[in-house]
Amino acid sequence: MFGLNFQRLRQQAREAFERRVRIITAGLSIAELRALLRGDPPTEKPNPRYRVHVTSFLFHIRPKFYLRGSTIFTHTFRLGFFTMFFFVLELITGLILMIYYTPSPAEAYNSILNLMSNVPYGKLLRDLHRLGAEGMVIFTALHMLRTYLTGSYKKERSFTWLTGVVLLLITLFLSFSGYLLPWDQLAYWAVTIGTSMAEAAPLFGKELNLLLRGAPDIGAGGLLRFYLLHVILLPLLAIWFISIHYYKVSREHGISLPAKFEEDESLPKEAVKRAKQRVDYLPDLFTHELFLTSLGLFILVVLTAFFYSAPLEHIANPQQTPLDTKAPWYFWWLQGMLKLGDKTLMGIILPTLIFGLLFAVPYLDRNPYRMAYRRPVAIALGVLATLTIVVLSYMGLPQYKIETPAATRIIQDLAPEEGLGELRAIPFEQLQPGVYEVNATEPENLCPEMDFGCPALEAVFAEFSERVNEAVEAGKLPEAQAVLVIEAWQADLVKVTPRILWLDPESGTRKSYERHIFLHRDHNRNE
Known part of the structure; x- marks a missing residue:
């Protein structure tokens, strides 16, 4: 009797669990879920997977099927899917980061430090968000390029192309608006350069620049404006245009077939017929997208855990412009154009014409x-x-057509004002106190008392010597003398001073340039 009741309870529990699963999955049973994930045929009739597209919010926006030819990986490389993947990643990580961020110059930088130091997995979240933003820009641009090269903007897809160009612009400004939020030197001056381009706009340039910055210089008003743009206005615009773009693709014209299946008459009819066969979204494409999502997340986590760290330089200082200041990398091409001529022509008129041509491509x-x-x-x-x-973009780099004094350039390359650099990357144990003079101290075996030597220090000193000698031979540093001084400053703290002296041919006086870098045992950089 007890055994019978126990079996009945088990049966009731199983049935209750089955009902709950069907409610959650919009009608799919446990057996059907298992078959779906395995790629097996449906277990019930009529096909419950089609019913999911009607009853489930998440699945009703997806087509029930795609044409087989449009699912060929080398046709689309899933660039549109990965663009959407990065956008969702940005939304999720961004919402979490908002909890810990304070959009004010007094607190913004400290809130980032707190996030990275005290919030569990805070640094990982920030790295994922920053890397996701870079990925979204790259994949959006590649998606547009793929669409153009395959001619997938023609006929009924013309309007979809227009929404794609709008989304490209929104993506660029989304990334740019978030660039300022860490409130460090890198962000502050990159955005300062970017917003200064708006001032070149004819008629209302100064007003536009003031609207973006909130003041002649970026301060509390500018930071708040960029924050609101980044977390409210631009995401809402992105969601709106993504919805339009996706509706056009999924409901009206679908993903284009490879052109050969539509235009190459030499293809066998069987190949064309197969390309136009239907492939159900469930389970084939669903499991494929599940795999791509898992793979994408795995790659991002590995990159952020071992290879990538979102940059954070010194706190923003409006009084000190760092050397080699540049715009974000996706605007280097615009910075390069500015070096070619008038700021209004190259920074405003031509870029506007370029994007105007992009809009007009289908027509x-x-x-x-x-x-x-x-x-x-x-x-x-x-x-x-x-x-x-x-x-x-190459021309937009600070090193292109900007003449920096040779001594400044040499030391800047070894120990940049913002960023790590080769000198700061030397392990603390290898920073042996001493005065290492170029052409007097041999770069090899600088630390004979150390069992394994100091190869990193030797490599940096060898490069320092080589760069100085090259500048001397080129006549840029006449009668130069250069030293690398390492001093034990405090416990677990050393002071490194690269110094170059040379004869100025114009004035006949000796000049010098040096930089003091303080390196702590527990930090990569602490000037």
């Missing part, structure tokens, strides 16, 4: 074909534009 390209060999002009223009962006 300017009247060629009905999508295959590359039938679109030589469009493909050539796309490749040329991509190469131009790369070249302009």
Whole structure:
């Protein structure tokens, strides 16, 4: 009797659990879930997986099926999926980071330090958010490039292309608006340079610059504006246009087939027929996306755990402009254009025309074909534009066409004002006190009393010597003398001073340049 009751209780519990699972999964049973994840056929009739697309909010926005040809990985490389993946990652990590962030100049930097030091997994969250932002910019741009090269913007997809260009702009400004929030030197001066471009706008440039900054210089008002842009206005705009973009793709015209299946008449009919076969979203594409999501998260966590750390420099100082100040990397091309001519022309008018042309691509390209060999002009223009962006980005680097005094450049490269640099990367144990003079001290075996020597210090001193000698030979540092001085300053603290003296040919006097770097045993950098 007791055994019978026990079995009945087990049966009731199983049935209750089954009902709960069906409620949560919009009608899928446990057996159906198991079959779905295994890629097996449906276990019930009619197919319960189609019912999910009607009853589930998360699945009703997904098509029931895709054409097999459009799911070929090398056709789309899942660039659109990964762009959306990064956007969702940014939303989740950003909402958590908002809890610990205070948007004021007095507290912003300290809140980042607190997040990294005292909040469990705070540094990981910040690294994921920063890396996700970089990834979103990259994948959005690659997605647009792929769409252009495959001609997937033609005919009924013209409006979808327009929403894609808008999303590219929103992505750039989303990343740019978040750049200022750490309130460090890197962020402050990068955004200062970026917003100064707005001042070149004709008619209302000064007003636009003032609107962005909140004052002639970026301060509390500017930080609050960028914070509100980053967490409210731009995310809402992104969600709106993503919804429109996704609706057009999923409900109206779908993902384009590879052009060969539509235009290449030499293909066997069986291949074309197979490309147009339906592939159910559940389970085939769902499990594929589940795998890609898991793989993406795994790669990001590994990168942030072992290889990537979101930069955080010294607290923002409006009175000190660091050397080699530059805009965020995705605006280097714009900074490169500014070096070519007038600020208004190169910084405002031409970029506006470029994005205007991007919007107009579907209407300017009247060629009905999508295959590359039938679109030589469009493909050539796309490749040329991509190469131009790369070249302009290189020109946007601070080192391009900006003449820095040789002594300053040598020391800046070894120990940059912002960032780690080779000198600061030397292990503390290898920073042996002494005066190491270029061309007088041999770079090899600087630390004979150490069992394993000091290879990192020797490598840095050898590079320092080589750079100084090259500058002497080039006539940039006449009669130069250079030393690297390491002093035991306090317990677990050393002072490193690279110093260069040279004869100024114009004045006939000797000049010098040096920088003092304090390195603690427990920190990579602590000036």
